[in-house]
Amino acid sequence: MYKYFLRYVISVLFLLGISGQANAEFKVGFVYVGPTGDHGWTYQHDEGRKAVEAAGIKTTYVESVPEGADAERVIRQLAQSGHDLIFTTSFGYMDPTNKVAKDFPNVKFEHATGYKREHSNVSTYSARFYEGRTLLGHMAGKMTKTNVIGYIASFPIPEVIRGINAMTLAAQKVNPDIKTKIVWVFTWYDPGKESEAAQALIDQGADIIMQHTDSTAPVQVAEKAGVWSFGQASDMQRFAPKSILTSIIDDWAPYYVERSIAARDGTWKQQDTWHGLKEGMVAMAPYNSAMGSDLIKEVEKLQKDLASGKAHSFTGPIYDQKGNILVAAGSVADDGMLAGMNVYVKGVEGDIPQ
Amino acid sequence: MEGLLIKVEKRNDVSTSIYFLTPVLAIFLTLIGGAIIFYVLGFNPIEALKFFFVTPISDLYGLSELLVKATPLCLIAIGLSFCFKSNNWNIGAEGQLIFGGIVGGGVALLFYGHDGFYVLPIIILSGAIGGMIFAMIPAILKTYFNTNEILVSLMLVYVAKLLLDYLVVGPWSNPEGFNFPETRQFSESARMPILFDGLRIHAGIFITLATVFLSWLILYKTYLGFQIKVSGLSLKTAKYAGYKGKTMIIIVFIISGACAGLAGVGEITGPIGQLHRNISPDYGFTAIIVAFLGRLNPVGIIFASLVVALTYLGAETAQIFLQVPKYTGQVFQGMILFFLLGSDYLLFFKIKFLGLRKNEL
Numbered sequence: 001m002y003k004y005f006l007r008y009v010i011s012v013l014f015l016l017g018i019s020g021q022a023n024a025e026f027k028v029g030f031v032y033v034g035p036t037g038d039h040g041w042t043y044q045h046d047e048g049r050k051a052v053e054a055a056g057i058k059t060t061y062v063e064s065v066p067e068g069a070d071a072e073r074v075i076r077q078l079a080q081s082g083h084d085l086i087f088t089t090s091f092g093y094m095d096p097t098n099k100v101a102k103d104f105p106n107v108k109f110e111h112a113t114g115y116k117r118e119h120s121n122v123s124t125y126s127a128r129f130y131e132g133r134t135l136l137g138h139m140a141g142k143m144t145k146t147n148v149i150g151y152i153a154s155f156p157i158p159e160v161i162r163g164i165n166a167m168t169l170a171a172q173k174v175n176p177d178i179k180t181k182i183v184w185v186f187t188w189y190d191p192g193k194e195s196e197a198a199q200a201l202i203d204q205g206a207d208i209i210m211q212h213t214d215s216t217a218p219v220q221v222a223e224k225a226g227v228w229s230f231g232q233a234s235d236m237q238r239f240a241p242k243s244i245l246t247s248i249i250d251d252w253a254p255y256y257v258e259r260s261i262a263a264r265d266g267t268w269k270q271q272d273t274w275h276g277l278k279e280g281m282v283a284m285a286p287y288n289s290a291m292g293s294d295l296i297k298e299v300e301k302l303q304k305d306l307a308s309g310k311a312h313s314f315t316g317p318i319y320d321q322k323g324n325i326l327v328a329a330g331s332v333a334d335d336g337m338l339a340g341m342n343v344y345v346k347g348v349e350g351d352i353p354q
Numbered sequence: 355m356e357g358l359l360i361k362v363e364k365r366n367d368v369s370t371s372i373y374f375l376t377p378v379l380a381i382f383l384t385l386i387g388g389a390i391i392f393y394v395l396g397f398n399p400i401e402a403l404k405f406f407f408v409t410p411i412s413d414l415y416g417l418s419e420l421l422v423k424a425t426p427l428c429l430i431a432i433g434l435s436f437c438f439k440s441n442n443w444n445i446g447a448e449g450q451l452i453f454g455g456i457v458g459g460g461v462a463l464l465f466y467g468h469d470g471f472y473v474l475p476i477i478i479l480s481g482a483i484g485g486m487i488f489a490m491i492p493a494i495l496k497t498y499f500n501t502n503e504i505l506v507s508l509m510l511v512y513v514a515k516l517l518l519d520y521l522v523v524g525p526w527s528n529p530e531g532f533n534f535p536e537t538r539q540f541s542e543s544a545r546m547p548i549l550f551d552g553l554r555i556h557a558g559i560f561i562t563l564a565t566v567f568l569s570w571l572i573l574y575k576t577y578l579g580f581q582i583k584v585s586g587l588s589l590k591t592a593k594y595a596g597y598k599g600k601t602m603i604i605i606v607f608i609i610s611g612a613c614a615g616l617a618g619v620g621e622i623t624g625p626i627g628q629l630h631r632n633i634s635p636d637y638g639f640t641a642i643i644v645a646f647l648g649r650l651n652p653v654g655i656i657f658a659s660l661v662v663a664l665t666y667l668g669a670e671t672a673q674i675f676l677q678v679p680k681y682t683g684q685v686f687q688g689m690i691l692f693f694l695l696g697s698d699y700l701l702f703f704k705i706k707f708l709g710l711r712k713n714e715l
Contacts, residue, residue: 029674062673064680068632069625072554073419074670080415081674091534092630103552115532155523156533186519186535342533352533354524 026264028052028256029078030061031071033090034189040214040233041188041250045089045112047234048252052260067092072099079104085263087256088112091157098122108263113159115339120270125255128276129159130166130338131306132248134313135284135299136230137170139245140208141178142295143228144171150201151182152194152211152218156352158341160212165345166313167210172347180348181206191217202227219244235285247285254280274335277307314338319346359708368701374654376701377647380693381661387689397676405675406686410667418553420663422625426451426617426634428659429562430641432569433613435650436606439573440582441589444607446492446507447614448638449514450485454615455622456518457484459629462544462622463526463537473543478561478619485615486608488514493607497600503607511638522629536630546624558620565613570652572609582606614638635666643691662687 030049034042046061053059060083065074071093078086079100085108088097094114101109101119109122117124140149149171153160164180171178181204183197194213198221201209209222209229216239222229223240231237231247255275262268275281284303287296305311314333318326320343327333344352388406389399410416430447437444458481465473492506519535528538546556573579581602585592592599621633644662648655669683 060674060677062670062680066632066635067630068635069422069621070635070666070670072625073667076415077670077674092536092632095539095627155535158532186523340532 024082025058027058027060027083028260028263029083029086030059031065031074031078031086031088031090031093032061032063033065033067033092034214035064036061038189038214039216039236039239042089042214044234044250045087045252048256049087051253052256055257055261057260057264065093072096075100075109076103079107084108085110085260085268108268110259117270117272123259123271123273125273125275126159127250127281128274129248129250129282130162130313131276132282132284133163133166134170134306135303136210136246136248137167137172138174138299138302139230139291139295140167140210140228141171141173141175142298143245143291144175144178144208146205146207147175147177147179148205149178149180149208149210150198150204150206151180152197152201152209152213153182153184154188154213155186156184156342156354158339161344161352162338162341163212164348165318165341168345168347169314169318178347182348182350184353185213187213189214191215194218195221198222199225216240231285237285242290244285245288245291249283249285251280251283277303278309320344321346321348358710361706361708363704363706365702365704372701374649374651376697377649377654377658377694379697380647380690383693383697384686384689387693388686391682391685392678395678397678402672402676402678406668406672406682407664409675410664410671414550415553416667418550418555419667420660421559422554422556423663423666424659425559425562425624426621426637427641427644427662428655429565429617429620430614430638431644431648431655431659432562432565432652433610434641434645435648435652435655436569436573436582436609438645439586439650440602440606441586442493442496442603442606443504444489444492444507444610445504445642446489446510446638447610447641448634448636449507449511450488450611450614451618451621451634451638452511452514452518453488453618454481454485454611455618455629455633456514456521457481457487457615458619459537459540459622460521460526462540463629465544466538466541468541469543471543473541474546474623477544477623478616481619482612482615485611485613485618487611489607489611489614490604493604497603518629518633519631522631526629528628537628539628540623544623545627546620554625556620556624558624561616561620565616566652566656569609573652578602578605614641640687643687647690647694661690665690 032042032045036042036046049059049061062074065071067090075086075088075096087110089112091113094111094116097109097111098116098118101122105121111122111124113126114124151164168180181201183200185193185197187193194215195217198209198218202225207227209218209227211218211232214233216236219229219231219236219240223243228245229240229243231244233250235247235249237244302311312332314327316327316331317329320326389403392399392402411420434444434447458477461477461480491510492503495501495506496503522537523535526537528536546558549555581597585602617637622629626633640662644655644658648658665683665686669680672678672682673680
């Protein structure tokens with residue numbers, strides 16, 4: 001009797017196991033560095049996830065995963081629990097992503113903003129945010145009265161330096177007298193520090209505030225002080241309706257949907273993606289009518305030209321702070337130079353923290 | 355005017371077995387509290403608790419992760435138990451962990467590219483010394499300048515964090531790392547040996563177990579341990595007995611700092627393998643819960659660290675499978691502490707209801 005019972009239990013368990021495998025649904029996992037309610041970086045990635053879900057693919061996310069020892073476990077758990085494609089959306093997940101990818105060759109991994117693709121199932125992706133910065137620079141150069149542009153920067157990595165340079169070059173083109181003042185806050189998200197930085201820049205005469213950090217604090221400070229500002233990552237207009245001229249929007253949705261469908265249909269291949277205005281990974285929020293219709297038209301034309309390739313954010317001649325030539329007249333910076341950018345262009349004040 | 359008269363009386367007859375059983379009761383009450391929360395959120399409470407407490411450790415990898423997570427918690431809590439037992443409130447274990455990590459990490463970078471069996475022991479030792487030195491600051495300030503060790507040790511956490519920020523952004527950042535705020539990956543010789551292929555459980559667990567054993571020896575078999583306990587029970591008695599209070603304060607802080615420093619160096623040479631800004635998800639603070647849940651007893655702390663580590667893992671699996679916010683883990687930790695303190699109060703104090711009385715005013 002007992003034996004029969006045991007046999008019955010084992011066969012039921014066995015069947016359950018098989019059916020569990022047969023029903024394995026295609027699932028996509030997301031690992032976020034911040035809370036989905038940050039209204040910046042993570043918020044936009046989560047918007048992308050929702051688009052994947054809307055395309056009929058099941059998704060899971062884990063938010064506020066510290067970039068330390070915990071990241072590897074979370075990524076591994078997602079891989080182990082039947083996720084077929086995993087997006088890890090912060091630079092600090094680079095090594096853990098590659099480590100887990102080695103042990104799960106059948107799972108695909110996509111790491112945002114990193115440069116290591118150690119296994120064939122790891123892709124990297126990022127956006128050409130600097131194209132958006134060029135547009136901001138154009139607007140800033142035209143709108144400033146004090147000729148001082150305040151810039152709240154996170155970490156002195158190439159991506160951030162590229163943004164500072166692209167903005168400064170574009171602003172100089174329309175207003176040779178502008179100066180870019182920078183405050184480094186060494187954080188991606190800290191509303192307190194970011195608002196202090198914004199205030200410090202305004203006190204130093206900046207009448208334009210822009211940020212390479214994720215909270216809405218700087219635009220709120222700008223709104224109160226009555227200076228212009230630009231939103232970051234998502235459309236922050238509702239946090240500073242008067243002050244914000246536009247926001248650079250990270251639109252991950254098309255990429256996430258495309259890659260998820262590719263992984264589901266078996267056409268996913270390793271790649272290094274760097275999309276910009278052209279593909280729509282970088283998008284601009286509606287322009288503030290306070291700029292005047294002429295300026296808006298100019299900016300819209302520049303946006304079109306950047307998207308079509310007719311204009312480039314880094315067109316020579318470009319000089320560094322000491323006056324050495326970086327990009328010769330008539331040529332544009334190549335992606336290799338952009339990816340490793342670690343010097344300021346002329347017109348930026350101060351030194352890069354080393 | 356009417357008032358309900360309540361009288362709180364101290365109990366003098368608390369038995370040891372009940373004293374050690376209340377943490378278990380607190381955990382049990384937390385489970386019930388958790389079940390209610392999950393039920394209100396619209397989940398099947400049994401199922402949800404299973405995802406929280408069983409799924410994370412249902413395979414070898416999960417068990418290994420539990421130990422990886424519990425190792426630093428246990429180590430720090432053991433150190434803290436020396437301080438807390440002797441009425442020294444070291445709240446800055448997080449800072450001591452980070453400083454230990456900084457010193458150990460600095461030595462690891464110094465030995466970058468070196469092979470040799472001696473590399474890792476030197477790194478571990480320097481990490482412990484780093485934690486010790488950092489813990490001595492509040493101890494010396496307390497003994498010689500009468501400062502409050504709670505404030506000093508807590509504020510030093512920020513000092514350590516900012517120092518680490520400065521180092522990984524500036525002088526110690528990886529020269530090939532495009533200015534990202536992190537150091538190089540340490541050489542293989544500077545990494546804790548992994549115990550099983552494919553798992554992350556590393557040799558640091560032996561350091562923790564040895565520390566547990568040593569602290570049991572010190573606390574229960576030596577004169578120093580006796581002094582620590584007496585000072586904790588009554589400072590006046592300790593003074594009458596002629597114990598050197600100042601030396602003891604410094605000793606317990608040194609022990610505590612060394613343990614936190616070891617935990618820090620264990621993290622960076624173990625699962626992390628480099629220095630960056632997030633070497634600890636607030637282990638130093640969570641360890642305070644662990645120390646009290648474990649009744650400041652070495653063996654109790656082992657169990658407590660496993661339970662608290664499980665709340666971290668559970669929060670992750672619950673989020674993956676149920677999509678509840680990751681902060682449920684912190685809610686569980688909070689509940690454990692709440693129920694523990696609550697049952698402690700009832701354990702040590704009798705509440706007497708004396709009935710209603712009319713106040714004649």
